[in-house]
Amino acid sequence: MFTKILIANRGEIACRVAATARRLGIATVAVYSDADAQAKHVAACDESVHLGPAPAKESYLCADKIIAAALATGAQAIHPGYGFLSENAGFAQACADAGLVFIGPPASAIEAMGSKSAAKALMEKAAVPLVPGYHGQRQESDFLRTEADRIGYPVLLKASAGGGGKGMRVVERSEDFEVALASCKREAISSFGDDRVLVEKYLTRPRHIEIQVFADGHGHCVYLFERDCSVQRRHQKVLEEAPAPGMSCGRRAAMGEAAVAAARAVGYVGAGTVEFIANQDGTFYFMEMNTRLQVEHPVTEMITGLDLVEWQLRVASGEPLPLKQEQLRIQGHAIEARIYAENPEKGFLPAIGTLTRMRSAPAVEFALAAPGATQPAAVRIDAGVREGDAISPFYDPMIAKLIVWGADRDAALRNMARALAQYQVVGLATNIGFLQRLIAGQAFATADLDTGLIERHRDTLFPAPVAPTADTLALATAALLQREQRNQDSRDPWAQTSGWRLNTRLQRCLNFEHDSGNSEVRIDYAGDGRQWQLQIGGNTHTLALHAANTDSVRISLDGRTLQADVAWEGEGLHLFDGRSQHSLRLPDPMAHAGHAEAEGGRLTAPMPGKIVALLVDQGASVTQGTPLLIMEAMKMEHTIAAPSAGTVEALRYAVGDQVAEGAQLLDFKAA
Structure with missing residues (x-):
């Protein structure tokens, strides 16, 4: 077994690998960019080496720097994690040439599977069933379109060297083929340095099922059952579970044996x-x-009780697989939800910012089971960031992976619902509310799964914003009153918050802003600073404030007890009531007087990125929804469209220009 390894990655996977290495007594070396100098994965390792600037191509993708760091620190092997250089055959070979063990497959295997076209030719020879399509080397646009026409629409364009949902486009009609192909090739060359694509028949209502395989250097190969990864957005996975619902023993064996044949x-x-x-x-x-x-x-x-990173380390050090196929067993059901910094209501646009609050359900980290336990913990969280860390525009915006286990799927679903409800993230947009709706929806709850589930249930998964309830507004009002009481100067009679007035009572109006508009709360002070009358939506409520700590509030409302955790963010107020998060704003009208900005004519960058295509010319007249330009940010393309009919008066940037978040991209005059 190794005594020291270098982890050529960042975030939660680097922390994950470090945890197993620590348990096995293996020293670890982290690598980091300028953006990650204080990152969690750096703290998780025994030593660390700086690679370079924040962009991955100047740090985490620099194979020579990583190999030099391993040699300088005395590491015997390199674990690539996933992403970055993990599937780079050249890097795997360079490790071997430098006398380092690459904790992964041989370069020849990576190269064989790195091209989707070549891989499918190999699979055809191995009698592994293939989707109808064109997997050859010809890349002329007219030829590929002819092949798509022959296969029949819809077809799926896929980057030959791709993965992770990058460089994929569904084409519904022949006349849309060339635009989709150009976009697919742009994303492919940006993500993988290779713009070759293949064309496949796009199956309607398919499920995405994958088989975990493991092989050693002694000729042994097993499959560790399946995962259902059907729930996706933008061809990227959102929820994963094991085992796959409805999987028969015969079908599991057939898929497992096909996967072993492929390996x-x-x-x-x-x-x-x-x-x-x-x-x-x-x-x-x-x-x-x-x-x-x-x-x-x-x-x-x-579901297996096995540490796959430990298996990787043992196999890479020359040991045989720890178990044979007949010794492997499935226990219970597990579901994973990816917690992302993104805005589902805005096309899953990635978000950046600082995690000013990050709290979660009681959970284990990277552990399979407590010592002596016969089953896994109910909740596990794999995270590469901590409260106070920033999600930057340079890397994937994942915050954490929330994994739950249950004796069966229903139990796992209940654990997932409970764990999501206890998540508290403030500082940027997240997909937590969307995940709650997703797992509660009938389709996922009843395992009616396919890769189009999210689009098919769009109406229920993306409901129109609704106004907060009277309970929520009462809690928000109490949170404000509590903060005012806590901040008052007891020595100043004019700063008291009891609301006492001579021969009258203080009345006050609060105007809370939220996604669906505004809600008004009128407060009538009783004079003792502990009880108030509230007017909400034409109804009168009696509010009493109980003692609470600085980040929670507990009240009685008309005799009912309510409570919530509280987080203030400037004028923003976030309430977590144990079921969901409610975000409101209470703007100071004096602070904003005279600062209203007319947004007409402005089309701004939603986040830092690069202009990759200009789709209109200066002076062009367009209709509402016309694509104007394409930005690339956080490894994804984002199309900026016309908000209404009008004229493009000026284009402020050229293709290849980097733009900052909020930068005005063009001047637009509405018709």
């Missing part, structure tokens, strides 16, 4: 995932093989 066909060693697209009738087709540890590997760990 053997390329001489695979280490952890890998063979991904299949499956029809509702049970037929399945090979999609691709990910030659690394997957983001969703924890659900497999939870």
